[in-house]
Amino acid sequence: PPLYASFENVLALEEKLRTTSAVPIVVGSGTLNDLTKLAAHRAGRQYMCVGTAASMDGYTAFGAAITRDGFKQTMSCPAPRAVVADLDILVTAPAQMNATGYGDLLGKVTAGADWILADALEIELIEKRAWSLVQDALREWTGKPQALHAGNRQAIENLFEGLIMSGIAMQISTSSRPASGSEHRFSHLWEMQALAHGHEPVPHGFKVGVGTLAAAALYERVLARDLSRLDRDALCRAWPSREEVRREVEQGHTIAMLAENAVKESLAKYISPDQLRQRLMRIQERWPIIREHLERQLMTAEHIRELLRAAGCPTEPAEIGVSVAQLRESYILARTIRSRYTVLDLVNETGILDACVDELFAPGGYWAALPYT
Numbered sequence: 001p002p003l004y005a006s007f008e009n010v011l012a013l014e015e016k017l018r019t020t021s022a023v024p025i026v027v028g029s030g031t032l033n034d035l036t037k038l039a040a041h042r043a044g045r046q047y048m049c050v051g052t053a054a055s056m057d058g059y060t061a062f063g064a065a066i067t068r069d070g071f072k073q074t075m076s077c078p079a080p081r082a083v084v085a086d087l088d089i090l091v092t093a094p095a096q097m098n099a100t101g102y103g104d105l106l107g108k109v110t111a112g113a114d115w116i117l118a119d120a121l122e123i124e125l126i127e128k129r130a131w132s133l134v135q136d137a138l139r140e141w142t143g144k145p146q147a148l149h150a151g152n153r154q155a156i157e158n159l160f161e162g163l164i165m166s167g168i169a170m171q172i173s174t175s176s177r178p179a180s181g182s183e184h185r186f187s188h189l190w191e192m193q194a195l196a197h198g199h200e201p202v203p204h205g206f207k208v209g210v211g212t213l214a215a216a217a218l219y220e221r222v223l224a225r226d227l228s229r230l231d232r233d234a235l236c237r238a239w240p241s242r243e244e245v246r247r248e249v250e251q252g253h254t255i256a257m258l259a260e261n262a263v264k265e266s267l268a269k270y271i272s273p274d275q276l277r278q279r280l281m282r283i284q285e286r287w288p289i290i291r292e293h294l295e296r297q298l299m300t301a302e303h304i305r306e307l308l309r310a311a312g313c314p315t316e317p318a319e320i321g322v323s324v325a326q327l328r329e330s331y332i333l334a335r336t337i338r339s340r341y342t343v344l345d346l347v348n349e350t351g352i353l354d355a356c357v358d359e360l361f362a363p364g365g366y367w368a369a370l371p372y373t
Contacts, residue, residue, distance in 0.1 A: 005035055009035050037078075070196055091153050099148075228285075230350055238351070
């Protein structure tokens with residue numbers, strides 16, 4: 001069966017490593033790298049990675065994306081001591097692997113927008129070096145998806161460079177924040193749901209690509225509003241207590257282990273009504289500047305769809321096993337699985353979540369014409 005980046009596999013590899021003093025060298029990409037990265041760290045030694053495909057940004061990243069007890073999380077561990085990749089090997093990798101790497105890299109568009117939000121609201125400040133490594137050349141790295149799909153050597157080199165720089169940015173910030181935002185919340189939620197129901201795994205970058213569409217479409221509905229005109233009193237009166245949040249999250253998730261961890265993540269970022277009032281004041285005061293910065297950072301959902309299609313990535317939720325009902329519900333549940341602040345938190349705090357989602361699925365909305373039920 002397909003190898004999965006589960007904690008059980010980390011423990012199995014760690015046990016094997018402890019029987020020798022050898023330095024582990026992993027030859028492969030995402031799953032193999034993450035398993036070896038965490039197992040090597042737990043065994044107290046460095047490791048080396050030989051990359052074989054431009055399929056993800058984790059080669060050089062701090063941390064490993066591992067599923068433990070049904071909940072996917074980034075576990076702290078250092079990047080490899082060295083990464084080697086031969087372009088002659090990268091260009092012969094299956095086209096699907098390049099496409100999934102493209103989906104992962106294009107997700108930095110909405111990840112950057114989420115970081116702009118968190119920085120402007122003084123929740124998580126932008127680390128300038130990490131930001132520049134990912135964002136300065138992002139349009140160039142993602143600008144020729146047709147060439148990438150055709151196996152063009154330069155396009156594949158650009159893609160791999162972008163993925164490697166994203167990983168180094170995560171090293172600098174000792175966090176996945178430079179490379180992961182709301183689009184990854186959608187992706188991780190869908191992955192955990194699929195795992196719990198025994199569905200075949202879908203490549204990470206493909207889920208991130210559709211998640212990027214979901215996030216970009218939501219941003220369009222947000223930017224159509226004037227958030228400098230909020231009824232702070234009404235929003236604060238309606239703000240749920242910690243216990244109410246706990247119940248809502250538990251009731252929202254039908255998978256017990258996922259619900260348990262989502263409660264922890266949701267409560268970790270809970271703010272009181274007084275704290276909400278302060279945040280809403282900040283949103284109102286800074287919204288014109290925030291909106292300007294977001295408009296410069298973002299692409300339209302339709303443009304993102306065109307880029308993904310040209311790179312050979314899925315663009316319809318059905319292509320990654322997500323139904324209409326599941327997609328709609330994801331706009332509510334994706335926020336709960338991580339404590340990181342994203343646009344999903346913004347729409348929740350400003351009371352526009354339901355209205356935005358209704359607009360996305362209403363006639364004329366972005367998701368209105370989905371070709372399935």
